């Protein structure tokens with residue numbers, strides 16, 4: 001009897017979990033902080049201000065963080081851990097930019113490198129998304145971008161990530177609530193027998 005109860009509880013919980021996860025849609029991920037290392041021009045806040053200039057905009061535009069050399073790194077920290085399935089990044093068209101991700105800000109994995117030869121424009125800023133980069137979805141709280149080669153003159157105007165929270169709290173609470181409800185119902189039945 002005990003086994004059947006828990007099996008039924010489990011089945012209902014599993015059905016509910018599928019429902020919770022399938023109804024959650026990828027949305028723009030909230031960024032807690034954006035930081036830069038090394039020497040660069042303009043504020044790193046430009047990277048997450050939602051302003052994406054038109055493709056072909058000059059690399060030293062006021063809309064961009066721009067710099068010389070491959071030393072600088074730019075890191076976004078999300079407000080929690082997310083399953084990320086899309087990125088939007090606009091960079092200078094004639095360079096290589098490596099995108100890394102991390103759960104803790106210490107251990108990094110490389111997601112993708114945008115190559116000089118990628119993209120659609122031959123001058124100024126160029127926009128890339130998952131449709132261009134073809135990476136697999138990943139789980140992270142940090143995204144880091146670094147120029148790795150090109151003409152030594154680099155720029156980024158925007159970095160946006162899209163996905164769903166890795167631990168959806170409303171879903172967890174719903175599962176917990178369902179478990180309580182089911183055990184209450186069965187306890188009441190047992191008492192009435």
Ligand SMILES: [Ca+2]
Nearest residue numbers: 046051157158
């Ligand atoms: Ca921007």
Ligand SMILES: [Ca+2]
Nearest residue numbers: 093116118119
């Ligand atoms: Ca290019």
Ligand SMILES: [Ca+2]
Nearest residue numbers: 092095153154
């Ligand atoms: Ca360049």
